[in-house]
Amino acid sequence: MIIKDTNNNDKQKILTNKKRKKNNQYSFDEISLKQNNLKVKNDENLINKERKNNINLNQVNNKNCLDNSRLIITGDYHTHTIYSHGKGDIIDNANFAKEKNLKQLAITDHGFSHLLYGVKREKLSEIKEKIKLAEKQTNLKIYLGVEANFTSCQGDVDVNLEDLKILDILLVGHHRMVKSRLIDKLKLFIPNMIFKNKAYKKLKERNTETVLKAMEKYPIDILTHLNYEMPLDINQIAKKAFETGTYIEINDKKMYFTEEEIKTLIENNVMFILDSDAHKPEHVGIVPNSLQVVEKFNIPIKNIANINKLPVFKKFRKIKNNYEQIDL
Ligand SMILES: [Zn+2]
Numbered sequence: 001m002i003i004k005d006t007n008n009n010d011k012q013k014i015l016t017n018k019k020r021k022k023n024n025q026y027s028f029d030e031i032s033l034k035q036n037n038l039k040v041k042n043d044e045n046l047i048n049k050e051r052k053n054n055i056n057l058n059q060v061n062n063k064n065c066l067d068n069s070r071l072i073i074t075g076d077y078h079t080h081t082i083y084s085h086g087k088g089d090i091i092d093n094a095n096f097a098k099e100k101n102l103k104q105l106a107i108t109d110h111g112f113s114h115l116l117y118g119v120k121r122e123k124l125s126e127i128k129e130k131i132k133l134a135e136k137q138t139n140l141k142i143y144l145g146v147e148a149n150f151t152s153c154q155g156d157v158d159v160n161l162e163d164l165k166i167l168d169i170l171l172v173g174h175h176r177m178v179k180s181r182l183i184d185k186l187k188l189f190i191p192n193m194i195f196k197n198k199a200y201k202k203l204k205e206r207n208t209e210t211v212l213k214a215m216e217k218y219p220i221d222i223l224t225h226l227n228y229e230m231p232l233d234i235n236q237i238a239k240k241a242f243e244t245g246t247y248i249e250i251n252d253k254k255m256y257f258t259e260e261e262i263k264t265l266i267e268n269n270v271m272f273i274l275d276s277d278a279h280k281p282e283h284v285g286i287v288p289n290s291l292q293v294v295e296k297f298n299i300p301i302k303n304i305a306n307i308n309k310l311p312v313f314k315k316f317r318k319i320k321n322n323y324e325q326i327d328l
């Protein structure tokens, strides 16, 4: 009953917003107030859903969320450096993150199998050392990650067990130009390259199977730029993301969700994360497009892992598949 009411309420909000947007732009504070008003109902909704799913209720902190009146991005968990396709070194990304008042940062260069930009496995320890130094200099928490690639239709991803011991977080996304077997080139990479964002039914099903299998096989923290040149059945992905406690990225450069898909993700109670995907240090922590998406599609703030709170990644959780958060 409550779920139904909330959905109607959301629909009314979207309609009202459409009318209002014709005449004026929202200010930053207006957006957050609007989000917080929605929160009361949505938090009830979340609690009911979480009860149903036996999720730890300590993760939900209504009070903190309701007291906040501004949207504060706390961390950027998808940034590149000279170790793959980025322009700056680790300390440069860290300095800009500090300048943007972030509390946390992740260095997530392209996965090892990327034919053009893949980070070298043997460089991981060097990167880790530089992260330690940058943490000391900036006082930020900096995670070591990679943006790994899907490499096969069987949901393989280009990290191994040894890599996972070294890495703090694991991002996975679809990229072309990845080392793969001929069969996967024919079934996955080439058709998606040809049909890009307009895959036919069979290809969309295969893409979805690939991502679902990867989510079962690997402790994926964040799925990056979903749907980009690899269209998916977002309903199935949303269910698996909630079940596995995987964050869904709203990438500031590549946002390929429809309004309907965003609604599906919200209804399934997934947690989103806003990332810059910065390839230049000066872009770290800058996510204007992602914030616009939050406003446009009325994404509840409680469902965003890095606004007014900090995400907890799988390696650091009590229960790996349950979303956890640190309230600020
Ligand atoms: Zn990417």
Ligand SMILES: [Zn+2]
Pocket: 078, 080, 147, 277
């Ligand atoms: Zn990236």
